[in-house]
Amino acid sequence: xxxxxxxxxxxxxxxxxxxxxxxxxxxxxxxxxxxxxxxxxxxxxxxxxxxxxxxxxxxxxxxxxxxxxxxxxxxxxxxxxxxxxxxxxxxxxxxxxxxxxxxxxxxxxxxxxxxxxxxxxxxxxxxxxxxxxxxxxxxxxxxxxxxxxxxxxxxxxxxxxxxxxxxxxxxxxxxxxxxxxxxxxxxxxxxxxxxxxxxxxxxxxxxxxxxxxxxxxxxxxxxxxxxxxxxxxxxxxxxxxxxxxxxxxxxxxxxxxxxxxxxxxxxxxxxxxxxxxxxxxxxxxxxxxxxxxxxxxxxxxxxxxxxxxxxxxxxxxxxxxxxxxxxxxxxxxxxxxxxxxxxxxxxxxxxxxxxxxxxxxxxxxxxxxxxxxxxxxxxxxxxxxxxxxxxxxxxxxxxxxxxxxxxxxxxxxxxxxxxxxxxxxxx
Amino acid sequence: xxxxxxxxxxxxxxxxxxxxxxxxxxxxxxxxxxxxxxxxxxxxxxxxxxxxxxxxxxxxxxxxxxxxxxxxxxxxxxxxxxxxxxxxxxxxxxxxxxxxxxxxxxxxxxxxxxxxxxxxxxxxxxxxxxxxxxxxxxxxxxxxxxxxxxxxxxxxxxxxxxxxxxxxxxxxxxxxxxxxxxxxxxxxxxxxxxxxxxxxxxxxxxxxxxxxxxxxxxxxxxxxxxxxxxxxxxxxxxxxxxxxxxxxxxxxxxxxxxxxxxxxxxxxxxxxxxxxxxxxxxxxxxxxxxxxxxxxxxxxxxxxxxxxxxxxxxxxxxxxxxxxxxxxxxxxxxxxxxxxxxxxxxxxxxxxxxxxxxxxxxxxxxxxxxxxxxxxxxxxxxxxxxxxxxxxxxxxxxxxxxxxxxxxxxxxxxxxxxxxxxxxxxxxxxxxxxxxxxxxxxxx
Numbered sequence: 080x081x082x083x084x085x086x087x088x089x090x091x092x093x094x095x096x097x098x099x100x101x102x103x104x105x106x107x108x109x110x111x112x113x114x115x116x117x118x119x120x121x122x123x124x125x126x127x128x129x130x131x132x133x134x135x136x137x138x139x140x141x142x143x144x145x146x147x148x149x150x151x152x153x154x155x156x157x158x159x160x161x162x163x164x165x166x167x168x169x170x171x172x173x174x175x176x177x178x179x180x181x182x183x184x185x186x187x188x189x190x191x192x193x194x195x196x197x198x199x200x201x202x203x204x205x206x207x208x209x210x211x212x213x214x215x216x217x218x219x220x221x222x223x224x225x226x227x228x229x230x231x232x233x234x235x236x237x238x239x240x241x242x243x244x245x246x247x248x249x250x251x252x253x254x255x256x257x258x259x260x261x262x263x264x265x266x267x268x269x270x271x272x273x274x275x276x277x278x279x280x281x282x283x284x285x286x287x288x289x290x291x292x293x294x295x296x297x298x299x300x301x302x303x304x305x306x307x308x309x310x311x312x313x314x315x316x317x318x319x320x321x322x323x324x325x326x327x328x329x330x331x332x333x334x335x336x337x338x339x340x341x342x343x344x345x346x347x348x349x350x351x352x353x354x355x356x357x358x359x360x361x362x363x364x365x366x367x368x369x370x371x372x373x374x375x376x377x378x379x380x381x382x383x384x385x386x387x388x389x390x391x392x393x394x395x396x397x398x399x400x401x402x403x404x405x406x407x408x409x410x411x412x413x414x415x416x417x418x419x420x421x422x423x424x425x426x427x428x429x430x431x432x433x434x435x436x437x438x439x440x441x442x443x444x445x446x447x448x449x450x451x452x453x454x455x456x457x458x459x460x461x462x463x464x465x466x467x468x469x470x471x472x473x474x475x476x477x478x479x480x481x482x483x484x485x486x487x488x489x490x491x492x493x494x495x496x497x498x499x500x501x502x503x504x505x506x
Numbered sequence: 507x508x509x510x511x512x513x514x515x516x517x518x519x520x521x522x523x524x525x526x527x528x529x530x531x532x533x534x535x536x537x538x539x540x541x542x543x544x545x546x547x548x549x550x551x552x553x554x555x556x557x558x559x560x561x562x563x564x565x566x567x568x569x570x571x572x573x574x575x576x577x578x579x580x581x582x583x584x585x586x587x588x589x590x591x592x593x594x595x596x597x598x599x600x601x602x603x604x605x606x607x608x609x610x611x612x613x614x615x616x617x618x619x620x621x622x623x624x625x626x627x628x629x630x631x632x633x634x635x636x637x638x639x640x641x642x643x644x645x646x647x648x649x650x651x652x653x654x655x656x657x658x659x660x661x662x663x664x665x666x667x668x669x670x671x672x673x674x675x676x677x678x679x680x681x682x683x684x685x686x687x688x689x690x691x692x693x694x695x696x697x698x699x700x701x702x703x704x705x706x707x708x709x710x711x712x713x714x715x716x717x718x719x720x721x722x723x724x725x726x727x728x729x730x731x732x733x734x735x736x737x738x739x740x741x742x743x744x745x746x747x748x749x750x751x752x753x754x755x756x757x758x759x760x761x762x763x764x765x766x767x768x769x770x771x772x773x774x775x776x777x778x779x780x781x782x783x784x785x786x787x788x789x790x791x792x793x794x795x796x797x798x799x800x801x802x803x804x805x806x807x808x809x810x811x812x813x814x815x816x817x818x819x820x821x822x823x824x825x826x827x828x829x830x831x832x833x834x835x836x837x838x839x840x841x842x843x844x845x846x847x848x849x850x851x852x853x854x855x856x857x858x859x860x861x862x863x864x865x866x867x868x869x870x871x872x873x874x875x876x877x878x879x880x881x882x883x884x885x886x887x888x889x890x891x892x893x894x895x896x897x898x899x900x901x902x903x904x905x906x907x908x909x910x911x912x913x914x915x916x917x918x919x920x921x922x923x924x925x926x927x928x929x930x931x932x933x934x935x936x937x938x939x940x941x942x943x944x945x946x947x948x949x950x
Contacts, residue, residue, distance in 0.1 A: 235694075236699065236702070282716070289710055305632075311683045316710060323724065327720075334731065339817060421733065423730050
């Protein structure tokens with residue numbers, strides 16, 4: 080009962096931050112729309128052109144890394160619109176108009192995706208509008224009205240600096256909100272989540288922000304000739320990213336398939352590797368590992384059994400689970416050397432190599448052994464106790480793993496497992 | 507011929523360079539433009555291992571717009587400087603900067619011919635600036651490709667057609683697209699930012715470069731991982747070690763002979779590598795069992811193509827890879843497995859792999875027989891045209907092996923041992939009668 084209640088709490092909390100973001104965005108958008116409607120739209124060709132760009136960018140959003148969908152063109156266009164200045168524009172758009180145009184264009188962009196059944200996420204899009212609104216507020220506050228692109232560096236350099244500050248503020252706001260959401264959803268410690276978000280911001284975020292600056296400066300100088308000049312390279316960039324993302328997906332699927340080979344060979348029960356990996360990832364999140372280490376951890380958990388392929392045939396009924404320690408360690412050693420042979424997964428091999436070492440003989444005395452090995456060790460043990468078919472209750476399994484604390488299992492990891500299971504983790 | 511040609515190119519470049527110096531004024535601006543070219547030359551990514559392509563095209567377009575073609579010619583050499591770090595023969599050290607000057611000249615000629623605006627004029631003639639930038643990029647790329655092709659042709663190590671197809675063709679359109687960035691860079695430069703405009707333009711370029719290099723890295727990682735994985739599966743049987751790699755090489759050779767497009771060629775090589783991956787589902791006791799297999803054991807072996815597809819089903823390969831893995835044991839006369847397809851109903855890749863698979867098996871040592879010679883094996887293949895193999899593909903394969911040769915399995919395999927009673931390899935054609943439960947001449 081208590082566990083069920085916890086799970087419900089988790090679900091409702093998960094719902095709430097998204098709702099808060101969407102409601103905040105909706106409220107700000109409506110207020111902005113109301114103000115803009117009363118004052119009237121200034122420089123409508125620019126509003127129309129940039130609104131169109133935001134909508135199209137929103138329509139062609141895609142997934143760059145594992146985290147979430149991204150719409151680089153929409154982000155750049157929205158950031159670009161809020162930093163427009165003379166000589167092309169007589170009156171720069173005010174804060175309300177920026178939020179109104181971005182908000183409406185975002186909605187118009189999501190609509191076709193929703194109708195066509197493609198992936199879309201109102202929360203992510205709302206986050207985009209909110210961070211653009213923040214950046215617009217910063218830009219309006221720190222940029223004197225007298226500045227314009229008149230060809231002199233005395234204007235150009237201060238303008239470029241305030242633009243960079245404005246997009247930086249957008250990036251930071253988005254990173255903080257994103258880190259909050261990651262903490263809420265995956266129970267990552269907030270500082271770790273924020274650090275990861277800032278790293279991503281430094282790469283993809285920076286490219287989008289600088290493209291926004293280019294768009295704004297170019298349009299201010301050339302008028303509406305500039306957006307096509309920026310969009311062509313942006314599309315090429317997006318194309319490069321899509322190819323990269325596709326290669327990454329292929330690679331991940333390859334590792335997953337390799338992991339399934341132990342199931343097909345009868346060394347592990349169906350889904351066992353995937354279950355172990357999902358628990359290992361939950362533990363890694365709880366301990367706040369860096370994204371590259373998280374990836375290696377997931378692969379190591381998936382591949383921890385490949386060494387068995389080189390051993391003799393499995394006994395019927397998957398009795399490999401009951402094999403003695405020496406044999407398990409030998410399998411881990413073989414598995415590690417197999418993984419090492421690929422030449423690209425050295426860290427994964429290192430984790431697998433020590434994944435069956437008892438804590439007392441391993442990490443307790445040798446700080447070289449990564450904590451990930453201890454995580455995989457605990458995840459394997461817990462999966463064997465609770466996983467499908469073996470059916471112990473989580474409490475019972477926790478109890479037997481608790482008996483091995485310090486000797487067999489890493490105390491830090493067992494504590495983490497207690498928290499993860501306590502929050503209602505289920506395979 | 508190579509040295510005279512390089513000398514002529516270098517002489518032409520010197521003339522163009524001297525002409526440009528009579529038409530420009532050397533001041534601080536030239537220095538900043540040179541810095542810009544240096545940046546463009548430093549931002550390189552590799553299209554193929556031996557052919558790095560620089561994004562100096564973008565920088566060059568920017569110089570056309572900021573100061574005009576003559577300045578571009580004068581500072582073009584600076585794009586070459588970042589290359590000096592790598593050791594290269596003297597001929598290349600003379601050729602590389604020379605062709606850069608001439609290519610810049612070719613681009614500049616095109617830019618001027620279209621009437622591209624220079625300096626602040628650009629604010630009033632944006633469409634014209636972009637058109638001229640496109641023309642300039644085309645001129646630059648064409649001169650570039652022509653000069654490099656001449657040298658490659660004289661050098662005779664790389665086929666010019668291959669160079670044009672694999673290096674110039676894929677980068678040509680992206681370069682045209684990025685020339686827009688050059689115009690934009692120039693606009694911001696003139697608009698008051700000067701050299702600091704580079705920072706804004708360079709960041710997106712660095713991200714593109716990062717994405718492209720990541721793409722290469724992910725592809726390489728996948729290939730390496732697949733190889734390692736296949737090696738694990740082959741540890742089950744000492745005699746088949748390296749078989750999948752060799753089949754992959756063999757189908758690769760045949761695929762190039764058949765002039766498959768790049769994507770299908772890659773898919774074919776993947777399929778060759780993975781064709782026996784389903785053997786992981788066959789118990790080691792059956793694979794290593796001495797003597798004849800009973801029907802139940804044969805059925806287990808016959809499942810391996812389906813197991814293979816089950817295993818790789820989630821990897822987003824081309825569909826052809828999966829059908830090839832599933833059907834690589836079909837025979838041309840319809841007596842194969844799992845579906846008993848015949849003739850051209852068998853997927854194309856599966857027919858190709860079937861031939862190379864049998865060929866590698868016959869030219870490798872088995873516990874019950876020594877390796878066969880290549881000519882002897884080719885004769886067996888030709889004998890089995892129509893019954894087992896697609897006759898046209900057999901002919902093509904025989905041609906390929908006769909022209910390019912074949913590196914058979916290494917001698918490190920254990921020697922055949924007459925005292926050992928072993929299973930007949932499921933790919934083996936040579937010892938028909940004991941081969942399979944179905945009693946067909948080609949084994950299971």
